[in-house]
Amino acid sequence: MDQELYDLITKAKQRDKNAFEALVERYKKQVYYQAVAMLNDTIEAEDVLQEAFLKAYFSLENLKSPFAFTSWLSKIVYHLCNDRLKKRYKEKAVVSDWLTNKIESIQDSNLPIEQKQLEMDLYQALQSLSPEHRSAFLLREIQGYSYQDIAKIMDVPEGTVKSRIHTARMTLRNELKSQR
Amino acid sequence: MQHVDHLLSAYVDNELKEQERLVVEKHLQDCTDCLELYGDFTWMNGQLKNTFESLLLPKNITSKVMQGIHSHEEQTYREVPVIFSYTALRWSTISSILLLLVIHISLFFLLGSLFSFTPIRILYHLVHGFHTVFSAIPYLSLTVAIFCFPLIGASLWSLRLLLSSKKVEMQQ
Numbered sequence: 001m002d003q004e005l006y007d008l009i010t011k012a013k014q015r016d017k018n019a020f021e022a023l024v025e026r027y028k029k030q031v032y033y034q035a036v037a038m039l040n041d042t043i044e045a046e047d048v049l050q051e052a053f054l055k056a057y058f059s060l061e062n063l064k065s066p067f068a069f070t071s072w073l074s075k076i077v078y079h080l081c082n083d084r085l086k087k088r089y090k091e092k093a094v095v096s097d098w099l100t101n102k103i104e105s106i107q108d109s110n111l112p113i114e115q116k117q118l119e120m121d122l123y124q125a126l127q128s129l130s131p132e133h134r135s136a137f138l139l140r141e142i143q144g145y146s147y148q149d150i151a152k153i154m155d156v157p158e159g160t161v162k163s164r165i166h167t168a169r170m171t172l173r174n175e176l177k178s179q180r
Numbered sequence: 181m182q183h184v185d186h187l188l189s190a191y192v193d194n195e196l197k198e199q200e201r202l203v204v205e206k207h208l209q210d211c212t213d214c215l216e217l218y219g220d221f222t223w224m225n226g227q228l229k230n231t232f233e234s235l236l237l238p239k240n241i242t243s244k245v246m247q248g249i250h251s252h253e254e255q256t257y258r259e260v261p262v263i264f265s266y267t268a269l270r271w272s273t274i275s276s277i278l279l280l281l282v283i284h285i286s287l288f289f290l291l292g293s294l295f296s297f298t299p300i301r302i303l304y305h306l307v308h309g310f311h312t313v314f315s316a317i318p319y320l321s322l323t324v325a326i327f328c329f330p331l332i333g334a335s336l337w338s339l340r341l342l343l344s345s346k347k348v349e350m351q352q
Contacts, residue, residue, distance in 0.1 A: 017246065024242045032241075033232050046238045053245045054252060122224075122231055140193060141228050147195050166189035173220050 009066035012057070020060075024053050027070075030143055031077050037138040038081035038131055048084065052077045074143065075153045078135065085131050125175035129168050136161050137168035183207070183214055192221045270343065 005026070011019035031052055035045035055076055063072055126134060132154075139150045147165075151158040184207045190196050191204045208215050238244075314320060 017249070020249075021242060021246055024245050028237060028241055028245075032237055033235065036235060037232070042238075046241070049238075049241065050245050050248050054248050057249050058252075118227065122227060138228075138232075141225060142232050147190075147193070162190055162195070165193070166186065169189050169192075169221055169224065172224060173217070176224075 006066050009060075009063075009069050013060050013063065013066070015057075015061075020053075020057055023069075027073060030070075031073065033142050034074060034077050034135075034138070035081055037126075037142065038078070038135050039084060040127065044084060048077060048080045051080055055080075071145065071149050071153055074139065074145070078153050081135075082131075121176055122172075125172045128175050129171055133164050133168040133171070136164040137172075140165055183211065185214055185217055188214065188218050188221060192218065192225065266343070 008019045008022050008026075012023055028049065031049050032045055035048040035052075036042060039045050039048065052073065056073055063069060129137065136150055136154060139145045139153065140147075145153070147158050147161045150161045154161065184191075184204045187196060187200055187204050191201065196204065208218060
């Protein structure tokens with residue numbers, strides 16, 4: 001962690017709004033990607049992003065060490081998304097808004113045909129994973145967390161993280177192969 | 181030959197122990213199936229990152245977050261009446277204790293004549309008897325006094341903790 005980030009977190013802990021705004025600017029992408037990956041819905045992901053930063057701002061003083069900020073924030077996002085997934089499961093709503101929008105935006109983009117097809121295949125293959133497998137896998141792939149950090153974020157043993165990531169990779173690979 | 185496909189995912193993520201890593205690397209030199217799987221895993225890594233990085237963030241999201249914080253703060257302060265502020269709570273506790281003391285002392289002086297009243301006399305004798313027994317046993321008063329200090333300390337500490345957590349709650 002660089003000194004600038006350490007100072008920002010320390011100032012934000014004392015309710016310095018400018019410092020917190022700089023943190024939002026720095027982490028918004030990471031939070032948004034994590035929420036989209038877990039919820040597969042851009043509108044809900046935006047809500048989670050706002051909720052997560054709001055929660056982070058008001059409970060930042062409880063964070064013991066500034067070094068733990070990144071994984072602490074990911075944990076907040078993970079729990080918020082999980083709550084929404086549980087609610088969604090209860091309502092039995094099938095949301096595939098993000099996937100549909102993404103596929104449309106890929107089709108409209110100027111990417112080469114092969115790349116377009118590949119991205120669409122990847123998105124579709126990601127949907128075949130359960131939220132637990134998708135979350136563990138994307139926390140590793142997109143955010144670059146270690147298995148130990150992911151275990152802390154998801155409140156599961158490290159062995160479970162290892163097997164979830166492995167299963168996710170195997171499923172994705174098989175899905176991509178069957179689409180070709 | 182025993183395949184190492186169950187270790188390959190952790191190998192790609194550099195999460196294997198040294199010994200396991202060596203086993204995988206040795207195996208990959210001879211097994212084309214596992215090598216193909218390894219190739220697929222590493223290829224997927226790069227692709228996924230590209231795919232997510234093309235995702236656009238919602239417009240003005242930082243200012244929306246900060247606006248949310250402002251309005252939440254305003255709402256919270258509006259909801260908490262001044263009477264329930266931390267300072268008010270502290271002063272009301274202190275003044276309640278003082279008031280109780282004053283009432284107690286004035287009752288003692290005002291109702292002193294009541295000592296002639298039988299129940300009060302019985303109570304007086306009971307207290308006196310208790311004091312006699314108490315002072316008859318050696319070291320008992322000292323032990324009780326020593327025991328009382330940490331007890332008072334713990335009570336004060338927990339009261340302080342309670343009030344400070346109340347303060348955080350109110351500020352939020």
